[in-house]
Amino acid sequence: MSVDRRNSGASFEETPRIIVMDDEESIRLGCEKVLSREGFEVVAAADGSSGWELLQEQEFDLALIDLKMPGIDGMNILKLMNEHLPDVVAIVITGYASYETAVETVKLGAYDYIPKPFTPDELRNVVRRGLERRFLRLSNRRLLLDLTEERSRLMTILHAMSDGVLVANRRGELVLANSAGREWLDASAQTSEEEAPSLDYVVAVEEIRSITDRIAEDPHLEGCDEEIETEDGRFFHAAATAIRDEDSGYLGVVIVLRDITERREIEKMKSAFVRMVSHELRSPLAAVQGYLELLVDTDVDDAESDRMLRRCRSRVEALQQMINDLLDLSRLESGAVHRELRRQDVTQILEEVVELQRGAALERDIDIHLATEDSLEMVADRRELEEIFTNLISNAIKYNRDEGRVDVAAERDEYGIRVSVSDTGIGMKPEALESIFEEFFRVRSSQTASVTGTGLGLSIVKQIVDAYDGEIDVSSQPGEGSTFTVLLPVDSG
Amino acid sequence: MQKILLIDDDADFVAVNEKRLTDAGYAVTSAYDGAEGMDKAREEQPDAIVLDVMMTTPDEGFEVARKLRNDARTRNTPIIMLTGINVSEYQLPKALGDYDKDPTWNPVDVFLNKPVSSHDLLRTIAEVIE
Numbered sequence: 098m099s100v101d102r103r104n105s106g107a108s109f110e111e112t113p114r115i116i117v118m119d120d121e122e123s124i125r126l127g128c129e130k131v132l133s134r135e136g137f138e139v140v141a142a143a144d145g146s147s148g149w150e151l152l153q154e155q156e157f158d159l160a161l162i163d164l165k166m167p168g169i170d171g172m173n174i175l176k177l178m179n180e181h182l183p184d185v186v187a188i189v190i191t192g193y194a195s196y197e198t199a200v201e202t203v204k205l206g207a208y209d210y211i212p213k214p215f216t217p218d219e220l221r222n223v224v225r226r227g228l229e230r231r232f233l234r235l236s237n238r239r240l241l242l243d244l245t246e247e248r249s250r251l252m253t254i255l256h257a258m259s260d261g262v263l264v265a266n267r268r269g270e271l272v273l274a275n276s277a278g279r280e281w282l283d284a285s286a287q288t289s290e291e292e293a294p295s296l297d298y299v300v301a302v303e304e305i306r307s308i309t310d311r312i313a314e315d316p317h318l319e320g321c322d323e324e325i326e327t328e329d330g331r332f333f334h335a336a337a338t339a340i341r342d343e344d345s346g347y348l349g350v351v352i353v354l355r356d357i358t359e360r361r362e363i364e365k366m367k368s369a370f371v372r373m374v375s376h377e378l379r380s381p382l383a384a385v386q387g388y389l390e391l392l393v394d395t396d397v398d399d400a401e402s403d404r405m406l407r408r409c410r411s412r413v414e415a416l417q418q419m420i421n422d423l424l425d426l427s428r429l430e431s432g433a434v435h436r437e438l439r440r441q442d443v444t445q446i447l448e449e450v451v452e453l454q455r456g457a458a459l460e461r462d463i464d465i466h467l468a469t470e471d472s473l474e475m476v477a478d479r480r481e482l483e484e485i486f487t488n489l490i491s492n493a494i495k496y497n498r499d500e501g502r503v504d505v506a507a508e509r510d511e512y513g514i515r516v517s518v519s520d521t522g523i524g525m526k527p528e529a530l531e532s533i534f535e536e537f538f539r540v541r542s543s544q545t546a547s548v549t550g551t552g553l554g555l556s557i558v559k560q561i562v563d564a565y566d567g568e569i570d571v572s573s574q575p576g577e578g579s580t581f582t583v584l585l586p587v588d589s590g
Numbered sequence: 591m592q593k594i595l596l597i598d599d600d601a602d603f604v605a606v607n608e609k610r611l612t613d614a615g616y617a618v619t620s621a622y623d624g625a626e627g628m629d630k631a632r633e634e635q636p637d638a639i640v641l642d643v644m645m646t647t648p649d650e651g652f653e654v655a656r657k658l659r660n661d662a663r664t665r666n667t668p669i670i671m672l673t674g675i676n677v678s679e680y681q682l683p684k685a686l687g688d689y690d691k692d693p694t695w696n697p698v699d700v701f702l703n704k705p706v707s708s709h710d711l712l713r714t715i716a717e718v719i720e
Contacts, residue, residue: 369648372648372675373644373648375674375675376643376644376648376673376674376675377674378674379674379675379704379705380600380603380674380704381602382704382705383600383603383674383704383705383706384600384602384603384606386705386707387602387603387606387607387610387705387708388602388606390606390707390708391606391609391610391708394708395609395613408602408605412602
């Protein structure tokens, strides 16, 4: 009967390698001949010492070991192999076959034994079984390694997740929690009244218990989504999925917790912003609509109609400015600004802006004074510098008293170019100063009721100044006036 | 002559409505923020109040409405609330406060969206004063 080599060898990635250790030359030659013909690679050693050396130096799948050899005898080779090469299959060749010897060699780690004399068939059979054993050992080892790696990989991934993962069994007991989940439970359990032992965490946190209960009670429920608000005001989205066996038997639940506090805040800010935009766009529309209705439907004298038309024009202009500002702001915030960075003469830009604003100032007998060094230069986008100065100076005029004064000063110091704009107007209370750069914030009172503005100007100024790594400061005394100071680093851009 | 109090921080809107209401035969008093509005409401005892929502703060009007209802002198004065926001944007009872105590509590008689036509405003005022 010939051995189908594919049974034993085909599973090896390389040709199986066998070492034969026997002091009898005929045995060595016989084994080499029979086993080589099977396609195995065979190496022979005439004594235990050289055999052991070969075993250590080279990779073998199987060793045929004579018990009685000069040098290190077979028993000692078995001991050494058991200790150092447990995966190499050892098969003992023995001249004095006896039950006791066989038992002893197996105790020492031999897989099988073959008594002398043996036929080629007996040899092939015992080697084939031995190689199958070797293959099993190798694949088990690989499997074990893979399993350990897989498990630790999974746990690493699980613990690295920023989402909390909780797994509860059918009794609602916690069977797995990743780091984020554990932290979440710790935080929530601290706020619950009863001291929670670790396994009852899930039960102690009421929101989680209600989820596990609901899924446990409803055999058709695949999962559910909940929003949980914690006592410290954070919001979590809990996505729960039922684990069921093939017969829909309930096994437990996996809950993924995601912190959505920031998302909620952004949503809130967004809807507040939309409300403000809606309000700010409708107010001028309402005023214009009201004036037009009066002009068309009622008798108003020429002076009155002239005043109304002027107000309409001013409100429509403000509306247009509002739309421009909104677009500017959205561009600045998205960072999608195209800047033309060139060397700019800040002194010259200030002079031009002041000239353009002088008309509006004269209407209310407000004096504008500009004090600046001869040539203050920096690399910047001209339009953005104009926007900063125009906003600050126009505010200083709008919120001034009649016959007031606006002082614009620019100088260079060790940090950069410092531009300050002071007015002698209504000033602001300390609490208003905190919100002054927020979108749509405007100081509102009977004194400012007729001042038009978008409430976006200072937000835009702040965004631009930030883009240049600059700083903006404000100081103010109610009733006395405000001073805005912008510092623009000169090496930026 | 029936007296109307306008509370709105938009000077043009106040000017327009002063003229509309004066032409319609009402006496009109105006205030440009919530505090001034409260003072005038107590002093002048108007027959109706037209109140803007967004003034110094985004919901100052609600605050004023609540104070008006909690003050014996203005408890029964009809309030018409004007807003530049779609009224549906608000969770009204919650925005108005005291919801936990009484879900039916609503200090405002009528909500109107800005812009409002003269016709709608006058009709609404006539309705609430009755």
